[in-house]
Amino acid sequence: MKPSLLQKKQMGAPIINSDPNSQPNQDVFSATLLELAQADRDIVAVTSDSRGSGKLVVFGQTLPKQIVEIGIAEQNLVGVAAGLASAGKKAFAVSPACFLTARALEQIKNDVAYSDNPVRLIGISAGVSYGALGTTHHSLHDYAVLRAINNITIVAPADNFETREAVKLAVKHNKPLYLRFGKKPMPLLTEDSSIGFEFGKGRVIKQGNDVAIIANGETVYPALQAAEKLEQESGIRATVVSMHTIKPLDTELILALAEKTQAIITVEEHMVNGGLGEACASLLLQNGYNKPFKIMGIPDEYTVTGSQVEIFNHYGLNADGIAAAVNGMLVS
Amino acid sequence: MTDQELIAKSIRYRKNILKYIVGAKAGHTGGSLSCIDILNVLYNEVLNVSPENFTSPDRDRYIQSKGHCVEALFVTLADQGFFPESDLETLCKYQSHYIGHPTKKVHGVEQNTGALGHGLPIAVGTALAAKMDDKDFKVYTLLGDGELPEGSNWEAALTAAHYKLDNLCAIIDNNKLQITGTNAEVCNTEPIKGKFENFGWAVREVDGHDVKALKEVFAAMPFEPGKPNLVIAHTIKGKGVSFMENSVKWHHGVPNAEQYEAALAELEN
Numbered sequence: 001m002k003p004s005l006l007q008k009k010q011m012g013a014p015i016i017n018s019d020p021n022s023q024p025n026q027d028v029f030s031a032t033l034l035e036l037a038q039a040d041r042d043i044v045a046v047t048s049d050s051r052g053s054g055k056l057v058v059f060g061q062t063l064p065k066q067i068v069e070i071g072i073a074e075q076n077l078v079g080v081a082a083g084l085a086s087a088g089k090k091a092f093a094v095s096p097a098c099f100l101t102a103r104a105l106e107q108i109k110n111d112v113a114y115s116d117n118p119v120r121l122i123g124i125s126a127g128v129s130y131g132a133l134g135t136t137h138h139s140l141h142d143y144a145v146l147r148a149i150n151n152i153t154i155v156a157p158a159d160n161f162e163t164r165e166a167v168k169l170a171v172k173h174n175k176p177l178y179l180r181f182g183k184k185p186m187p188l189l190t191e192d193s194s195i196g197f198e199f200g201k202g203r204v205i206k207q208g209n210d211v212a213i214i215a216n217g218e219t220v221y222p223a224l225q226a227a228e229k230l231e232q233e234s235g236i237r238a239t240v241v242s243m244h245t246i247k248p249l250d251t252e253l254i255l256a257l258a259e260k261t262q263a264i265i266t267v268e269e270h271m272v273n274g275g276l277g278e279a280c281a282s283l284l285l286q287n288g289y290n291k292p293f294k295i296m297g298i299p300d301e302y303t304v305t306g307s308q309v310e311i312f313n314h315y316g317l318n319a320d321g322i323a324a325a326v327n328g329m330l331v332s
Numbered sequence: 333m334t335d336q337e338l339i340a341k342s343i344r345y346r347k348n349i350l351k352y353i354v355g356a357k358a359g360h361t362g363g364s365l366s367c368i369d370i371l372n373v374l375y376n377e378v379l380n381v382s383p384e385n386f387t388s389p390d391r392d393r394y395i396q397s398k399g400h401c402v403e404a405l406f407v408t409l410a411d412q413g414f415f416p417e418s419d420l421e422t423l424c425k426y427q428s429h430y431i432g433h434p435t436k437k438v439h440g441v442e443q444n445t446g447a448l449g450h451g452l453p454i455a456v457g458t459a460l461a462a463k464m465d466d467k468d469f470k471v472y473t474l475l476g477d478g479e480l481p482e483g484s485n486w487e488a489a490l491t492a493a494h495y496k497l498d499n500l501c502a503i504i505d506n507n508k509l510q511i512t513g514t515n516a517e518v519c520n521t522e523p524i525k526g527k528f529e530n531f532g533w534a535v536r537e538v539d540g541h542d543v544k545a546l547k548e549v550f551a552a553m554p555f556e557p558g559k560p561n562l563v564i565a566h567t568i569k570g571k572g573v574s575f576m577e578n579s580v581k582w583h584h585g586v587p588n589a590e591q592y593e594a595a596l597a598e599l600e601n
Contacts, residue, residue: 044464068460071494076453076487083457083471086443088389089464091457106447107484111454115436115444 019187025163025218026124026181030055032167033092037066043171044068044084046093048077054094054124074099078107082117090120090171097123097139097180098130105145112176113151120170121178126156127218127269128298129183131308139180140298143246144274146178153199154246156180156217159189162244165197173199182218182269184308189220189242202250208237211326212257215267216243216276218308219296219317223267226322234327249279258284263292263329267322269312272297292329296322333376338543341411342372346572347599348407348417354592356423358432362569362582364404366507366540367474370565371408373546374472383414386440392469393458395443397451398476398505399433400584406430406438414440449482451475452502456488459500459560470553472501478510480521486531489560493532498554501561502533505540507569511583524564533562540565573598 037043037059045056046068060067068084070077074095081093093100100123101108112119123142130137146154153175157163163181170177189205197203205220206227215223220242227238239257243250243266257264264284266277277295284293296317304314312318316325333341345368353359375381379392396405403423410417415438422428429437433446443454455473462469479485492500504524512518521527525535534555538545546565555561569583570576573595576585587595 065464068495070487070491073484073487073490075449075484076456076491079450079453079484079488080457080460080491082443083454083459084461085457086454087393087458087461087465089461107450107453110444110447111450115454117443117454 022185022187023160024183024185025157025160026183027055028160028163029122029167029179029181030059032164034059034062036168036171037063040090040171041066042088043090044092046070046077046081046084046091048072048074048095048099050095050124053096054122056094074104075107078104078119078121079111081119082107082111082115085117085119092120092122092170094122094124096130096137097126097142098137101139101142101145101178108146108152109149113149116151116176118174118176123178123180125183126180127182128303128308128311131311132305134305135303138303140271140303142178142180143268143270143276147247147274147279152176152178153248154178155199155244156246157244158217158220158242159186161188162197162203162242166244169199180217182308184218186218187221189224200245200248200250202253203242203244204239204253205242206238206240208239209260210237211263211265211330212239212241212261213265213267213322213326214241214243214254214257214276214280216246217269219267219269222312222318223322225319226326229319229323230326233323236326236330238326243276246276246279249283251283254280254283255287258287258289258291263326265294265296265322265326265329267296267317269317270297271300273300294325294329296325335544338372338376341376342369342543343599345372345404345407345411347596349403350587350592350595352407352420352423353403353586355421356425357586358424358584359403359586360400360584361586362509362576362579363398363401363476363505363507365571365573365576366567366569367398367401367505368404369541369543370474370503370505370546371404373543373550375408375412377547378550379472380469382412383439390467390469393442393455393471395451395455395458395471395473396434396445397448397473398479399445401476402432402434405434405441409438409440412440448476448479449484452485452488455500455502456492456497459492459497460495462499463495463497470499470501472503474503474505476510477504477506477508477515477521477524478518480504480524481519489528489531489533492560496558497560498556498558501550501553501563503563503565505567506564507567509569509578509580509583511580513580528562532559534559535562535564537564537566540567541571
């Protein structure tokens, strides 16, 4: 018998954020961008009536000549940003991920990626950040559609450190780029400063030889909590990776984990079709992988609504759910 | 360049358009013939663009939104010395960069276009960058009348007026035909002039085959300070070859050997 909605909710406690200094990644994005833009007049924020949700109000007040308001017109947002970029501007096109990567997909494909105009596309309130607003406001397709487009780097930072580093790199990365941010304060994954950040290289947050948990964005933190729970309760040692860059994928790291561990599980705030999990599956299958493998994400169904935490809990994208999935894989 | 020299160039460009379309066995014949006088005047009289200054941030920009009429652009760029004209013998051939729509792989092409409704937003962004940097370059984009129903054009039209982009010039190749029939039958976009004026643009209408009139209209930019410029160029699809003129079937019709000879004979006279 399938568990009821209430039972499912009770299966996992809400994500506990023990870091009092944590901020939403998209707030860290805007603060970092402002800091960098004050020293570089070519940095331009392009918005679609989205400076409030993008936390760019202060940016607009501080640098009014470096913000371009388009109004609610995402296709035009991306086309104009492509024109700005072609003329030397470091254009950051900021819009809710749900609209940016769906309504303006043809502009992303042609005007940004195909024409190689180095627009930095910033998808805010991504995944199910706007959980209760419903499917129109969810972006559970963005990895899938962008992965199928040549010449674009796709990055979903997990915490405030990764966000800051990603924005700094984005300014220097003179190529098409998609950065995806959510609304919830995200605790630091690690204080180990030796774990650096670069596009295309996964960050190993925790080491363990039994299972590899490969997650990205706002699912890395619950993956880390799951790993701690597995270790405490079952003695299972997990490697936890923040695979912030989905494309290009860190194939070297994933194949090394395939050798080292007994099972791999991926976790993402995206539909299970076409995202991080399937990217890993494709790589692994084509390299002869035959150990247990599981993709956790939002299933291909009419998505339940509620807060982001409630949706995560509903689909088991929390410490309990991920730990239970790992236990199931290792038992079988 | 004198008007007579420009007219002579137009004839040569038209012959080349047909030559390379026949060679490729593909191409957008009618629309390339309708917009070629506009390209001729732009590249020979208006644009500060050359193979030598093409990487300069101060060059003028030409973005062809109606990318399917790439043959007109390619023969013009070849004549400007961006690449040897003989390169066009590879048009639409395996692994050629000279494909059926503009691509930056071809020297002289500013943006990869082909999907409609994309040129104007990019041109708006480029013109806005010029304003932000106090640069004097101008941005020109050529639209087909058939692509006007694309909503992105109207989004960009709003933005252009909002930011007072009088350094931007959109030109509509108004040949009044598209693949299915007349614009009026498919989706009536008239009155184009009134619509753009209501969006805050300064609009001029011109005979899109009259090189003298085209020179004059571009020289008059900005038509009104603080407003983006729209040139509605009244043109004839298939212009220059009587049996192609105003005929939908030549939208992407390819002449056979006999038709090609007849077309050349007409153009030479």
